[in-house]
Amino acid sequence: MSELRDLYQEVILDHNKRPRNFGALEPADRRAIGHNPLCGDKLTVYVRLDGTRVADVRFEGQGCAISKASASMMTEMVKGLSRDDIAALFESFHHLVTAPDAGDEGDHLGKLTVFAGVREYPTRVKCATLSWHTLRAALEDEAPQPVTTE
Amino acid sequence: MNAINSTVRLQFDVDRLRAEFPILRQQIHGRPLVYLDNANTTQKPRAVLEALNHYYLESNANIHRANHLLSERATQAYEGAREKVRRFINARDVEEVIFTRGCTEAINLVAQSFARPRLREDDEILLTHLEHHSNIVPWQIVCEATGARLRVAPISDRGELDLEQLVALMQERTRLVAIAHVSNALGTVLPVGEIVREAHARGIPVLVDGAQAAPHLPVDVQALDCDFYAFSGHKLYGPTGVGALYGKRALLDAMPPYQGGGSMIASVSFEKTTYNTVPYRFEAGTPNIAGVVGFGAAVDFLISCDLDAVRVHEHELLGRATQQLAEIPDLRIIGEAHEKCGVVSFVYDDVHPHDVGTVLDQEGVAVRAGQHCAQPVMDRYGVPATVRASFALYNTAEDVDALVRAVWRVRDLFGA
Numbered sequence: 354m355s356e357l358r359d360l361y362q363e364v365i366l367d368h369n370k371r372p373r374n375f376g377a378l379e380p381a382d383r384r385a386i387g388h389n390p391l392c393g394d395k396l397t398v399y400v401r402l403d404g405t406r407v408a409d410v411r412f413e414g415q416g417c418a419i420s421k422a423s424a425s426m427m428t429e430m431v432k433g434l435s436r437d438d439i440a441a442l443f444e445s446f447h448h449l450v451t452a453p454d455a456g457d458e459g460d461h462l463g464k465l466t467v468f469a470g471v472r473e474y475p476t477r478v479k480c481a482t483l484s485w486h487t488l489r490a491a492l493e494d495e496a497p498q499p500v501t502t503e
Numbered sequence: 504m505n506a507i508n509s510t511v512r513l514q515f516d517v518d519r520l521r522a523e524f525p526i527l528r529q530q531i532h533g534r535p536l537v538y539l540d541n542a543n544t545t546q547k548p549r550a551v552l553e554a555l556n557h558y559y560l561e562s563n564a565n566i567h568r569a570n571h572l573l574s575e576r577a578t579q580a581y582e583g584a585r586e587k588v589r590r591f592i593n594a595r596d597v598e599e600v601i602f603t604r605g606c607t608e609a610i611n612l613v614a615q616s617f618a619r620p621r622l623r624e625d626d627e628i629l630l631t632h633l634e635h636h637s638n639i640v641p642w643q644i645v646c647e648a649t650g651a652r653l654r655v656a657p658i659s660d661r662g663e664l665d666l667e668q669l670v671a672l673m674q675e676r677t678r679l680v681a682i683a684h685v686s687n688a689l690g691t692v693l694p695v696g697e698i699v700r701e702a703h704a705r706g707i708p709v710l711v712d713g714a715q716a717a718p719h720l721p722v723d724v725q726a727l728d729c730d731f732y733a734f735s736g737h738k739l740y741g742p743t744g745v746g747a748l749y750g751k752r753a754l755l756d757a758m759p760p761y762q763g764g765g766s767m768i769a770s771v772s773f774e775k776t777t778y779n780t781v782p783y784r785f786e787a788g789t790p791n792i793a794g795v796v797g798f799g800a801a802v803d804f805l806i807s808c809d810l811d812a813v814r815v816h817e818h819e820l821l822g823r824a825t826q827q828l829a830e831i832p833d834l835r836i837i838g839e840a841h842e843k844c845g846v847v848s849f850v851y852d853d854v855h856p857h858d859v860g861t862v863l864d865q866e867g868v869a870v871r872a873g874q875h876c877a878q879p880v881m882d883r884y885g886v887p888a889t890v891r892a893s894f895a896l897y898n899t900a901e902d903v904d905a906l907v908r909a910v911w912r913v914r915d916l917f918g919a
Contacts, residue, residue, distance in 0.1 A: 356532070357865050361858075361916060392857040393874050393887040415887050417855035418917075474861065 359470035360477070361418060368422035373429055378411040386499040387414075387487030389479050394420045398487045405435050407492075412484060419468075419477050424484030426465060436492050443485045450481045515812040521897045523548040523804075534867030537905045542687050542715055542846050542893030543871050544737045547801070551741060554800035558793045565789055567766060581792050584799025585782070588747050591802045592732060593723040599755065601748040601782040602795050606714040607637040609733035609748035610681070612785060613710055614641035616758040617731070617750075618679055624650030627676045629707075631669065631693070632658045632883055633686040636876040638712040642681060651678070658883065662689040662838035670701045677702075680709045684716030688877040688889065689838030690821070690846030692720070699728050708754070714738055718895070719817060719845045721810060724749050736794065740895075741801030745794035748785075755781040762787040805896075813896045817845060820894045820903055827907040834910065837889050848875075848889040851910065854917045856888040862916060863890070866909035 378399035388395050396414030400407055410431055412424045431439050445461050450471040471481045490500045521527055524546045529536050538546060558580060564573035566581045582597075589597045603609045618628065628642045632655055642653055654677070656669035673680065680702045685692050699709045708730040713722060718739035724732050731754075735746035750758075760767055760778055764787035769777040778784045805813075824847050828834055833852035851859055860872030871891045874881050881888060892906055 357862060357916060360861070366917065391873060392855075393878075393881065394857075395887075415855075417857035419858070421855075477857075477861065480857065 356473070360474060362467045362470065364426075364464065364467045365418060365422040368425040369418035372412075372421050372425040374411045374425065376411055376413050378409060381411075383491040383495070385487045385491035385494075387483045387490070388499055388501045389416075389420070389483050390501060391476075391479065392417060394480065394483055396420070396424055396484060396487060398424070398484060398491050400488070400491050405437075407431050407434055407436075407439065410488070412487075416483070417477075417480050419471065419480040420483050423468060423481045426467075427484050427488065430463065430465060431488065439488065439492065443489060446485060447482060450478050515809065515816050517816065517897065517899055520808065521899075523550065524897050525549065525552075527897060531867040531869070532865050535905075537866075537868040537902045539892040539894065539898065539902060539906055540869045540871050541718075541895035541898070542738070542875075542891065544743065545718065545740050545895050546897070547742065547797075548740055548804050550804045551797045551800045555742065555793050555797045558796045563793075566792055567783070577792055580796045580799075581790070584795045584802075587799040587802045591722070591806065592717075592747075592749055593725050594749050595725060596752055598781050599749055599752050601750065601755070601785045602790055602798075603733075603746045603748055603785075604744055604791070605737070605746035606712065606733045606735035607641075607746075609731075609735075609746050610637055610710065610712060611641045612748055612761045613731050613733070613750070614645045616761045616785070617708075617754065618642070619645045619648060620759065621678055622646070622649035622651040625676060626651040626678045627654050627674065628652075629654045629656065629669070629672050629677050629680045631656045631664050631682055633662065633664070633689055633691060633877070633880055634681070634683055635687050635712065635714070636878070637714075638681055638683060639879070655879075658689075658691075661840055662686065662691045663840045664691070664693055666694060666697060666701070669698065673702060673705050673707055677705070677707050680707055682709070682711060684711050684713045684722075685720065685844045685846075686838070686877075686880070687715045687846065688848055688875040688880045688891070689840065690843040690848070690893075691838060691840035692716075692842040692844050695729065696727055703728065715845065718805070719814065721814075730754055736798035736801060739801055740804055742791075742794045742797040745791045745798045747798070750781075752781070755785070758785075760787065761785050764788040766790075808896055816896060817894050817898075820898050820900070821845065821847060823900060824892060824894075824903045824906060827903065828910065831907070831910055831914070837884050837886065845895075846891060846893045848891045850886050850889055851913060852917075854913055856886075856890045858917070859890045859910070859913050862913045863906070863909045866905065866912060868906050868909045870906070 381399035382402045383400040386397050394416035399411045401409040410428045471477050486500045526546050562576040564577045566578040585600050589600050654672050702709045710731040711729045713732050713734040717734040730751050732749040737743040767784050767787040769779050835850050837848040856872040873888050
């Protein structure tokens with residue numbers, strides 16, 4: 354059970370139960386759909402832009418605790434950030450959940466470090482990154498195609 | 504009934520059977536492996552592993568195309584497996600058994616070689632709502648090519664097919680009925696014999712997707728009178744990458760080839776090629792010879808286990824699991840058909856099945872959490888996915904208890 358607590362940290366369980374910034378954003382400048390056919394996770398990310406910065410971001414959809422908490426915490430982290438800041442943050446986050454030697458990005462990632470436990474569960478990496486891939490699609494493309502992590 | 508059960512139980516020695524499956528002896532995350540993902544694929548008994556080994560160590564050569572001794576041995580082993588499979592499903596002729604890559608390829612073969620040339624615009628193929636994607640998508644592909652349409656018979660909240668509604672959909676333009684024998688997502692056993700009778704009374708041929716049935720139920724294709732029966736080897740203790748299609752001889756004889764290549768021809772010139780007879784016409788190229796040999800060994804193994812006893816044993820496991828899981832608050836069993844086989848699917852409160860799967864894995868319990876290649880079934884029940892525990896002859900009552908204990912752990916962790 355203790356190994357599982359490393360994956361399912363209290364913060365993650367809390368964001369799963371009470372996701373922040375959950376629900377559609379109307380009106381939104383950008384919108385993208387992400388889908389993980391392996392487990393059926395599906396979410397939509399909505400973005401309102403202020404120049405190249407994310408003025409507001411929300412998400413809706415269904416998913417496992419990891420994907421929902423990751424989406425929820427992502428929306429909290431990226432508000433006010435520029436596209437480049439977000440790309441750098443995603444890169445660090447991806448490293449955190451995949452690289453065996455990760456662990457020193459603490460300052461940069463802030464509370465996203467609670468997802469470090471995911472790296473012990475390779476099948477769950479896609480859950481943790483689905484919302485990030487979807488946000489990236491929303492930011493990169495004015496009429497994004499649905500992204501899939503398969 | 505009790506008296507019969509206890510007699511059978513005396514003959515069925517699950518510990519002895521488990522000893523034939525070396526993989527089951529290991530620990531997962533420090534706990535004994537409890538393998539309950541058998542509807543996905545089963546583990547392989549020593550007899551199958553030895554057959555594969557023996558084939559490669561003693562007999563490996565290409566079949567049907569060389570006159571040396573090894574080729575003769577390989578050919579005999581391959582054709583011997585065909586006869587074993589014929590006997591297993593009680594086909595009349597050994598030529599009615601075609602080896603494929605699996606159940607999926609068997610269905611695709613029928614879709615392309617049987618259905619496609621016959622289908623005209625507005626013709627219909629009739630399915631049920633509980634089909635696996637591999638008994639949906641091949642038909643959609645031929646429908647797209649021909650302008651034919653799919654019709655889908657509904658299922659009830661319990662996961663049962665309403666035979667009357669299915670029969671009502673058998674119309675003038677219905678060219679084929681394609682149904683599962685057992686639902687992989689719900690465990691429902693379909694009344695295949697009755698469905699075939701009703702369809703034949705209207706002149707409609709029937710394909711049965713037997714992937715989930717063949718490991719658990721007696722399959723007698725002559726008694727069922729179905730026109731095609733598709734199943735895979737790896738779900739009945741054989742190797743992956745091999746399956747079989749049974750087809751009635753007269754239908755197979757009239758079907759054009761599925762793929763072109765070696766073995767499937769009688770003679771080839773650039774002007775004209777004539778095709779080989781069945782089953783070879785449908786087995787282009789060098790097949791999965793070792794896989795077929797292993798498939799034959801798996802069939803032998805399964806028959807040697809006393810199929811009636813296996814059925815009683817697996818039914819008891821399913822009953823025990825269903826009863827104990829139903830006692831867990833906020834757990835909902837998906838699929839409560841009167842007649843079920845091998846599978847219990849469930850969702851637990853608002854905990855996502857993927858999370859349940861991870862907790863169970865940590866407890867050593869292997870299940871499948873997902874959509875089970877049956878998205879229409881998930882949509883029917885309004886769930887994103889389910890957790891599915893599925894049983895095989897080597898599972899024990901203790902396995903069921905470990906599953907149930909692990910589900911209680913989910914409750915501890917997620918505080919439902």
